[in-house]
Amino acid sequence: MIWWSSHDIDRGLLDFPEREYHLGLFTVDHRPKPAAPALADHLRAGATPTPRPATDLPCPIDLRTEPHRRAEVAPGSRFHAEWVRLRENGPVRISHSTGS
Incomplete structure (x- = not known):
């Protein structure tokens, strides 16, 4: 993967x-x-x-407006580890969190 x-x-x-x-x-x-x-x-x-339904993974930042925070979702981050864990079981759809 x-x-x-x-x-x-x-x-x-x-x-x-x-x-x-x-x-x-x-x-x-x-x-x-x-x-x-x-x-x-x-x-x-x-x-x-047959497509499998995707699991939703909220992204804590918006890289378009906060590019300086890229390390928070880069390989090795907690976000990336969660993406890898979820992806082992099927598709993952990354969405934007509304609270940040």
Whole structure:
């Protein structure tokens, strides 16, 4: 299991290992990389699995307005550990907490 994103990581976030900046299916400016249409073709060709309902995991911060708090949800944080625990049993939907 990995903590992964659909998009490449913006170089403005300076504390990632070099290899992690280009793992996405889409560029930072939302352009599909070659793997994106290839994955879509592969999925269209196969049987569609029945989706499992996602478990909701409230995120304690909004990274768009509080980017300085990213460490609170980064790998190694309590939030990340909870995401990993929940993800072992199926999909997880991250939502924004309303109380912070």
